[in-house]
Amino acid sequence: MEAIELLLTRQSCPRLVAPAPDEAQLKQILGAAVRVPDHAGLTPWEFIIAEGDGLTRLAEHFVQAMEKDGGDEAVVAKAANMPMRAPMVVTVVAKVTEHPKVPALEQHIAAGCACMAMQQAAFALGLGGIWRTGPLAFNRHLHQALGLGEQDQIVGFLYLGTPAVKAPIKPQKSADSAVRYL
């Protein structure tokens, strides 16, 4: 796939099934992640990969975090199922450090770029992915369970796998309404 074709046709895939990215594919996906712009070379990210039993552990963390947050039965049951929507879930964390020239926002953006690059790499490899967040991304109980520091932030749960159906590519979007010239 041409790079420009990837950039103009990338789309999310919410319905994902096994197989997950294999070892070689995952290496390329992670390689794309760490290739993104990174002010001052802080590598302000961590990728927590859940696959197989890891998905069950992630679901347990989700459940406990929601319970500690006072979530009702329906909310907790929904959380338990979330990681089961794909054969692999990568929790993308912005690992934020104090830096005189690189504010936290830039470190969050860099981690977000990494998430996007991974989705694009998966798409280019014929796999599917969708970037999700929701309240759990901001849940401090989950952050603690995953060993995040006080300044760290989950910027995305990247669901990866094989598209369950071959969805048609969505029509091209126009940027016209978002553009103005000075």
Ligand SMILES: Cc1cc2nc3c(=O)[nH]c(=O)nc-3n(C[C@H](O)[C@H](O)[C@H](O)COP(=O)(O)O)c2cc1C
């Ligand atoms: C930071 C961020 C968080 C998102 N969180 C969710 C989410 O929790 N649930 C969801 O369905 N889509 C979420 N999305 C949107 C999807 O990733 C996706 O972009 C959207 O469904 C549109 O599909 P497309 O990427 O094919 O245009 C999020 C996107 C971003 C950038």
